[in-house]
Amino acid sequence: MQLSTLAQLRRDQAEKRSVVRSVDLKNGDETLLYPFEDTGNSELLEAARIAARNDRSGTVELPGGARFLQVFNPPLRMLIVGAVHIAQALVPMATLAGYAVTVIDPRRAFGTLERFPGVTLLDDWPDDAMATLAPDHRTAVVTLTHDPKLDDPALQVALRSDAFYVGSLGSTRTHAKRLERLAKAGLGEAELARIHAPLGLDIGARSPAEIAVSAMAQITAALRKGERS
Amino acid sequence: MSGDNDMTMRGTEDVLTQAEAWKAAGRQVALATVISTWGSAPRPAGSQLAVDDAMNMAGSVSGGCVEGAVIEAANAVMKSGKPAMLEFGVSNEEAWEVGLACGGRIQVFVEALG
Numbered sequence: 001m002q003l004s005t006l007a008q009l010r011r012d013q014a015e016k017r018s019v020v021r022s023v024d025l026k027n028g029d030e031t032l033l034y035p036f037e038d039t040g041n042s043e044l045l046e047a048a049r050i051a052a053r054n055d056r057s058g059t060v061e062l063p064g065g066a067r068f069l070q071v072f073n074p075p076l077r078m079l080i081v082g083a084v085h086i087a088q089a090l091v092p093m094a095t096l097a098g099y100a101v102t103v104i105d106p107r108r109a110f111g112t113l114e115r116f117p118g119v120t121l122l123d124d125w126p127d128d129a130m131a132t133l134a135p136d137h138r139t140a141v142v143t144l145t146h147d148p149k150l151d152d153p154a155l156q157v158a159l160r161s162d163a164f165y166v167g168s169l170g171s172t173r174t175h176a177k178r179l180e181r182l183a184k185a186g187l188g189e190a191e192l193a194r195i196h197a198p199l200g201l202d203i204g205a206r207s208p209a210e211i212a213v214s215a216m217a218q219i220t221a222a223l224r225k226g227e228r229s
Numbered sequence: 230m231s232g233d234n235d236m237t238m239r240g241t242e243d244v245l246t247q248a249e250a251w252k253a254a255g256r257q258v259a260l261a262t263v264i265s266t267w268g269s270a271p272r273p274a275g276s277q278l279a280v281d282d283a284m285n286m287a288g289s290v291s292g293g294c295v296e297g298a299v300i301e302a303a304n305a306v307m308k309s310g311k312p313a314m315l316e317f318g319v320s321n322e323e324a325w326e327v328g329l330a331c332g333g334r335i336q337v338f339v340e341a342l343g
Binding site: 001002003006009023025027028056057058059068070071 | 245248249252260262264265273274275311312314336338340342343
């Protein structure tokens with residue numbers, strides 16, 4: 001590895017870019033690939049895209065010889081708006097799945113530390129918090145409050161960000177009203193279509209823990225299969 | 230969880246940070262990287278071990294089973310500057326002696342940092 005490559009990797013990490021180091025195993029020649037920024041469709045870039053999406057470094061055989069693809073992804077983050085009951089179930093699941101979780105709720109009584117041990121709690125207003133946290137392509141955003149005053153401002157930031165997943169709790173009817181409000185606020189059709197709502201995969205979830213499971217499964221599908229519905 | 234997380238930045242990053250520090254201190258450094266695994270290999274592809282010319286180590290490629298042999302190869306790579314490919318596993322007599330007790334097979338790519 002060249003020192004200049006390592007320096008570039010450092011800069012990329014600071015900028016939260018996904019980068020794949022491709023090494024020619026015959027001679028050690030290396031190049032850095034940006035699979036989610038470079039829109040090319042070479043075999044190498046496609047392989048890098050799959051490797052990055054799966055967080056899986058490995059060797060690929062290409063016409064030009066074997067290449068080792070080493071994945072450097074920014075850490076996964078989950079931003080949850082609403083320190084509610086479902087959040088209590090979703091936080092430990094997301095933590096186990098490797099996410100650094102932040103719970104945002106300006107209602108102080110909700111976001112008590114005992115209910116969310118070991119998690120970053122912010123009592124800022126959701127749009128401020130979201131703007132500061134700047135969701136990137138390794139960030140999932142989930143709103144759980146049902147309260148337009150809290151959910152909507154967060155969604156407005158999330159839908160204009162690179163977040164790989166945006167989900168919002170609420171029935172089909174609640175969601176229809178939400179879409180009307182957000183459209184009035186100036187969000188376009190494509191942006192609104194990114195919201196996963198009702199939240200989670202349809203597995204008949206009833207309890208908060210089950211809803212958290214269905215949300216976690218949907219988030220995982222978005223991450224690993226690149227489904228940005 | 231540990232498997233995948235080892236492959237994202239955190240684990241690798243510490244190794245590279247150490248490697249960079251050694252290099253900045255004027256030492257020679259080699260990086261060994263697991264590039265392929267078969268069967269129940271102890272560390273996933275992407276796992277790295279950094280070695281300096283004073284035999285200091287950071288990270289691992291096998292959880293200790295084959296590190297000795299890797300360090301030997303790393304020394305040669307530091308001197309020659311040419312990368313090397315190593316393979317350890319039950320199919321390899323020598324590697325059997327070095328001992329991947331889990332019965333897996335791994336390929337390790339060793340290159341100089343420079």
